Amino acid sequence: MKVIKTTGVMEPRKTTPCCAVGLQLRTSCVSPSSFRTGHIPGNTSLISSSHEPQEKVSIHFVTHRNLAAMTQGCLKCLKYTMCVANFLCFMSGVAVMGFGVYLMVNFKLTALTPSLANFNLANMLLISGIIISCLSFLGFLGALKENRCLLLTFFLVLFFLLLVELTAACLLLLYEQDIAKWVERDLNDGLKQAKGKHPDEYRSEWDLVQKTFDCCGVHNVSDWGDNVPDSCCFQDCIDSQMRQYRSTGCLDKIRSWFEENFLNTGISVIILCIIEVLGMCFAMTLFCHISRSGLGYKL
Template sequence: MAQRCLKCLKYTMCVANFLCFMCGVAVLGLGVYLMVTFKFTILTPSLASFSVANMLLISGIVITCVSFLGFLGALKENRCLLLTFFMLLFFLMLVELAAACLLLMYEAQIAEWVEKDLNDGLKKAKTGRNETVLSEWDLLQNTFHCCGVNNASDWGRNVPKSCHEPPRNGTTPAYKPGCLATLKTWFAENFLVTGISVIVLCIIEVLGMCFAMTLFCHISRTGLGYKL
């Protein structure tokens, strides 16, 4: 009976990690596609390193590497790979929890940092010399239906087309809310979803660690698999 349960655990780990591996490949492919085709920022215009494409690339690489280790370790009953898989999951969980705690502790400082970054990006866009920053501001304003940092007056006389709403009654009024207030509202509305996602992800990682350590201990007791 115990052997059957362990066999079931082994193949469950293989299937779960294979599915995660395929998801990681899909995320990685999407990141490459967005990087080649689009230039879309996730936070503010001048934070190019936080683009959606870069985030997807990093996430895809991490998911594929970790899930591959788990799949191969369970399939081959390799203690070294299983232990590495366990340690990586444990490290990732610590990083996620640390990042969540830092966001809660330094929420005010992060808000100030985002505001400063928006103002710096707006100055570069107003000069007209940096086309990349200007196009990213256009995308930000079109996506969140906002204009400038605080309002349309931040652009002075040269208000970009992305600040204007679709034509109504022959007029094209500018979006009233600024991007700073809109971003704060967006983060507040998605805070609960983000928290739930982190909790679910941590539960999945804990289950993965439990499965890996159970299989690791069984292999150690029976003397099977590759030795450390």
């Protein structure tokens, strides 16, 4: 076996520190001692390519976390505000329902408008109290449990009621004269029934209206004929010869009462519509948040 001898010296492989991971140099080559001492000669500068992105990511993460916490806090405040508001509305509905039951037991008020015997004031208050109580309980439970189905139902029912109220208000304004004629005709029919065979069943309601509005009959005292009730008298009621009766009819008194309280009635209706719109906005905001986050009960 022959051994081949080689002459010459193998030159060491040159490495450039420019390949350092995460470092960028403005020159093509820097000595290794410069890295050990931290001094780079000339205009060469060492720039870190990893610190700045990390700082940006951390700042963005902290900002996003603070924003998420703020959003959660606002939504919790909205949730519990909706719960409290619906609870107050529920108690108001129960009170209205109780007042309607009291009127049904003591004063049915069916003798005044015979054609609307089933839609008298007592029944309307009872129905309104039931609707308010059920709707408030629906909104309270939907907000508390974060149930999308209940919140959506609450929104749709409120929207439907708002449309009904606006439609009724427009119809009352458009057909004001026709409604006034219909009320006058119905009051005359009710007065005829009060003068009929069983006056005691109907006269108590007329006595209540005549004493409350300080009136007598539909137009005046002559509507009662010879059978004038004691509620029409306001002076010397003991002596039948010296009695003095109220001269103003109940129709004019009721019309004047509505005209005097028209502004208060309009303000009340506007406040009610604003409350309904706010309830719709709260319900839809919670519904959208629950849908995006995937929280709460599913549909």
